[in-house]
Amino acid sequence: xxxxxxxxxxxxxxxxxxxxxxxxxxxxxxxxxxxxxxxxxxxxxxxxxxxxxxxxxxxxxxxxxxxxxxxxxxxxxxx
Amino acid sequence: xxxxxxxxxxxxxxxxxxxxxxxxxxxxxxxxxxxxxxxxxxxxxxxxxxxxxxxxxxxxxxxxxxxxxxxxxxxxxxxxxxxxxxxxxxxxxxxxxxxxxxxxxxxxxxxxxxxxxxxxxxxxxxxxxxxxxxxxxxxxxxxxxxxxxxxxxxxxxxxxxxxxxxxxxxxxxxxxxxxxxxxxxxxxxxxxxxxxxxxxxxxxxxxxxxxxxxxxxxxxxxxxxxxxxxxxxxxxxxxxxxxxxxxxxxxxxxxxxxxxxxxxxxxxxxxxxxxxxxxxxxxxxxxxxxxxxxxxxxxxxxxxxxxxxxxxxxxxxxxxxxxxxxxxxxxxxxxxxxxxxxxxxxxxxxxxxxxxxxxxxxxxxxxxxxxxxxxxxxxxxxxxxxxx
Amino acid sequence: xxxxxxxxxxxxxxxxxxxxxxxxxxxxxxxxxxxxxxxxxxxxxxxxxxxxxxxxxxxxxxxxxxxxxxxxxxxxxxxxxxxxxxxxxxxxxxxxxxxxxxxxxxxxxxxxxxxxxxxxxxxxxxxxxxxxxxxxxxxxxxxxxxxxxxxxxxxxxxxxxxxxxxxxxxxxxxxxxxxxxxxxxxxxxxxxxxxxxxxxxxxxxxxxxxxxxxxxxxxxxxxxxxxxxxxxxxxxxxxxxxxxxxxxxxxxxxxxxxxxxxxxxxxxxxxxxxxxxxxxxxxxxxxxxxxxxxxxxxxxxxxxxxxxxxxxxxxxxxxxxxxxxxxxxxxxxxx
Numbered sequence: 001x002x003x004x005x006x007x008x009x010x011x012x013x014x015x016x017x018x019x020x021x022x023x024x025x026x027x028x029x030x031x032x033x034x035x036x037x038x039x040x041x042x043x044x045x046x047x048x049x050x051x052x053x054x055x056x057x058x059x060x061x062x063x064x065x066x067x068x069x070x071x072x073x074x075x076x077x078x079x
Numbered sequence: 080x081x082x083x084x085x086x087x088x089x090x091x092x093x094x095x096x097x098x099x100x101x102x103x104x105x106x107x108x109x110x111x112x113x114x115x116x117x118x119x120x121x122x123x124x125x126x127x128x129x130x131x132x133x134x135x136x137x138x139x140x141x142x143x144x145x146x147x148x149x150x151x152x153x154x155x156x157x158x159x160x161x162x163x164x165x166x167x168x169x170x171x172x173x174x175x176x177x178x179x180x181x182x183x184x185x186x187x188x189x190x191x192x193x194x195x196x197x198x199x200x201x202x203x204x205x206x207x208x209x210x211x212x213x214x215x216x217x218x219x220x221x222x223x224x225x226x227x228x229x230x231x232x233x234x235x236x237x238x239x240x241x242x243x244x245x246x247x248x249x250x251x252x253x254x255x256x257x258x259x260x261x262x263x264x265x266x267x268x269x270x271x272x273x274x275x276x277x278x279x280x281x282x283x284x285x286x287x288x289x290x291x292x293x294x295x296x297x298x299x300x301x302x303x304x305x306x307x308x309x310x311x312x313x314x315x316x317x318x319x320x321x322x323x324x325x326x327x328x329x330x331x332x333x334x335x336x337x338x339x340x341x342x343x344x345x346x347x348x349x350x351x352x353x354x355x356x357x358x359x360x361x362x363x364x365x366x367x368x369x370x371x372x373x374x375x376x377x378x379x380x381x382x383x384x385x386x387x388x389x390x391x392x393x394x395x396x397x398x399x400x401x402x403x404x405x406x407x408x409x410x411x412x413x414x415x416x417x418x419x420x421x422x423x424x425x426x427x428x429x430x431x432x433x434x435x436x437x438x439x440x441x442x443x444x445x446x447x448x449x450x451x452x453x454x455x456x457x458x459x460x461x462x463x464x465x466x467x
Numbered sequence: 468x469x470x471x472x473x474x475x476x477x478x479x480x481x482x483x484x485x486x487x488x489x490x491x492x493x494x495x496x497x498x499x500x501x502x503x504x505x506x507x508x509x510x511x512x513x514x515x516x517x518x519x520x521x522x523x524x525x526x527x528x529x530x531x532x533x534x535x536x537x538x539x540x541x542x543x544x545x546x547x548x549x550x551x552x553x554x555x556x557x558x559x560x561x562x563x564x565x566x567x568x569x570x571x572x573x574x575x576x577x578x579x580x581x582x583x584x585x586x587x588x589x590x591x592x593x594x595x596x597x598x599x600x601x602x603x604x605x606x607x608x609x610x611x612x613x614x615x616x617x618x619x620x621x622x623x624x625x626x627x628x629x630x631x632x633x634x635x636x637x638x639x640x641x642x643x644x645x646x647x648x649x650x651x652x653x654x655x656x657x658x659x660x661x662x663x664x665x666x667x668x669x670x671x672x673x674x675x676x677x678x679x680x681x682x683x684x685x686x687x688x689x690x691x692x693x694x695x696x697x698x699x700x701x702x703x704x705x706x707x708x709x710x711x712x713x714x715x716x717x718x719x720x721x722x723x724x725x726x727x728x729x730x731x732x733x734x735x736x737x738x739x740x741x742x743x744x745x746x747x748x749x750x751x752x753x754x755x756x757x758x759x760x761x762x763x764x765x766x767x768x769x770x771x772x773x774x775x776x777x778x779x780x781x782x783x784x785x786x787x788x789x790x791x792x793x794x795x796x797x798x799x800x801x802x
Contacts, residue, residue, distance in 0.1 A: 003124060003727045004230065004282045006088040023085065023721030025648065025657040030207060032237050035346040043088060045285060045338060046725075048177065049205025050234050052347060053285045053338055057083045060337040064091045067311060071100035089724070095711075095783035102784070133786025201652070204726070208652055428794070448791060 004047040006055050009040050020046060092309030093132075101314035102137040108321045109139045116142045116324055117273045117412055118317065121263055122228070122280035123150035123440025124308050130445050132310040142317065145274050145412035146435075146442035148262050148363065151226045151255070152179040153434045153441050156362045157398040159255055160185030163224045165392045166253065166385060167198040173216060174200045175209050176224040177231075179438055184431070186398045206238045213242070213250035222251045222385050230282040232256040232355065232374065233347035239354045239376075239383065253385035254355065254375055259283050260291050261372035262363060266411050267299045273412035276320045278313065279305035281335050288343025292331045300329045307335035354380055362397060365406035365434035401426070404433035409442050416446040423447060469567040476561065476595025489571060490591060493578040494557075498589040506589035508554055510611070513618060515550035517541060518609035526569065526603055528649045530641070530661030533606055534573035536736060538580040539665050540687070541610040546667040547683045547739065549622055549674055550612030552586035558607040561595045565603055573604065583665040586610070616674065622683040627702035631681055631742045631770040634751060636669065637662060638714040638763040639691050643733025644722045647797070655725075659718045664737025664760050672754050673741075682742040689793055691731040694740045695778040696792045706778045708768035708790065716763075732793040742770060 007020035007027075016031045018038060030050045031038055038044065044051040109116075120126055126146045129135055135144055148154050164185055167174035174190070181190045181202045194200040199219075203209065206223060213221040225235040235256065242250045259280060266272055279292050284305045292303045302323035306316035316334040323330060333339050354377060361373030376384040386393060400406070403421045408414040416422050416435065426432035428444050435443035474481040491500060498506050521537040531539075542552045557577070561570065581588065614621060641662040648655040666685065673680060682702075684694045691713070699706045715723075715730045723730050737760060743751060748766050755764035773779060778790040 004285070005724045006085065007725075008085050021085070021721075022725050023089075024716075024718035025655055025659070025721040025725060027653075027655050027725070030237065032240075033233050033344065033347045033350060035344050043083070043085065045282070047230055047282065048234050049207045050237065052230070052233070052282070053344060055088065056337045060088060060091075061083055063337060064087060067091070067094065067097040067100075070104070071096045074100045074103060098784045130788065132784075133782055133788055136786040137784065204653055448789060 545612035640733035
């Protein structure tokens, strides 16, 4: 699985290095492995100093909505 | 909820109510299971999530975990760890590696102990640092001992690319990158293996794509769910596995859809293919030799290959674990840590005899540390449903 | 650039000059300036005596440097015994070539930190060693404090009891996180600041309120995990902690996510842990609210008989695990 965590892109420089922020801690990561262009505001997964993927924000939001529905419906059943 | 905040990507997937709700749904669904589910979570990161968040305590008895090969450090056979130490002992050498490799003992000593004796051994956060260190130390030979599953391999490849572009003549690579599907195949193919479902690794899958598990699902007729690494992800994946089992499906599903696709990161895959190729054999600690399960530098890059350049210092004599070590059986779910004669009697986290004890993600290591806590009854999820 | 030279540790003219210009200038008090071989002190009743050596690297970090760390650390060890800090000694081991300005900055910070209490540095020593013999600068401080309370009321790791509440005085892990992130090879930027602080004013107020403090400890190396484990072992009790009650700041959490650490393994230098009867928790929290640096103070758990000798973490969804003593070096996880 390998430890890789979501971070927000806050800056990109000419050498294809992005500055990412993880809850107030920032680091420079290489974008050399990113298949698609990255823009400021994207959420990326970073692993040992590289960004390796973008998080699909819509998908994440849908998952969170689904979870909300799951516990809402269970609360309703017990209610 | 219209825009995603970074916090959501953490807290949203650790939400207690969601975890409890999913646990309840799993209990409800598992009632109808005819036979137990023995789920292997392949990667150490998932073992870590299960242990840290106590997810195994929330599941019905019909669902059991068999902890997988753990991590790239756990599976490193002793003779390869000895390679790292031998390289570090060479004069004028700086040996670089990632994290836990520093601590793991080989047949006689560890990199940490060797460092205390004066060798220049450094733990890097990123392999990119190897480039800087090589440039800053032109009079030294700098060797990067590369470890990792598919997640970490493209990063090594990217660094190799930069090393070539910078024409660095003093940076060498000792490649120990391994592949997950052949190892899983080796475990599942043993007829005694008890595993009947898989939680697929999160980030290996980001790189390689979920496609790599397809043949396993078909050949072994088992549900495989590629899961994120947060507790909600794992719980949802278990629910998906239960549902597959109930419907007698044997498919590869992606729970971690916010990050994993069928095809994976093609650019990263191409980066790997440019410099690395499969190695015909590689020994995995606890599992033995598995063909085509690891990578090596292509011949064209022999001049960077520490295994070629420093061949004279390196022995390939296999060094087996203690004969009483039953890690292989534990990995296949045929035995539990407590069944091992040396578990806690000669083998413990500070003196690991086998791969399952080596790092905090190994089954024996986790059992050793958590078994002392007699489990109190958790919030009675089952009881609630019965009285509804 | 003026640097410290070997001769300045030799005891001769150059040594005298360094001591006068720097140490006496900033630490000055009657006892120190007597310049004898030893300081003569009058102590009454029970005294607490402690020593600590400081070797932090880098020397300067966000929120402090080795100097104020060395002072706060020893003052805090005294405070953890309920002792009002009185007298400190201070020994410097300086690697030749250390810039004078760095040493001056360190010494000035020490003087400023001392002013938060009535304590004085009354004796000291200076050594200058060849390059490589120490890593830039090491400092040892020893301290004496006056214990006001009766001996059976002195806080102790032996005194935890079933029914006690466990409180932390602030959010955890900041010092360790800062030092980790300041390591060269990490290349991290953040607003993280060490929590390095003198805690005696808070402890004094807690004592004056008449609270029955059973145990007090600053969560330095090994962090919260080390303190709780030592207490559980020493008093042979179980400490049950509610994981979501442990205050952790965002940047510390971010660093932990990034590198695979736990905040409770990181050192603190101005944050302490306290065990006292449950009935006194509200009164204790009210004291913490009076001070700027203890606004995040919280009750995080209880002392029970569940599993004596162990620290057990409870998750909000009802599962639990053992909170272990950290082992070995803290190395970033890759997996």
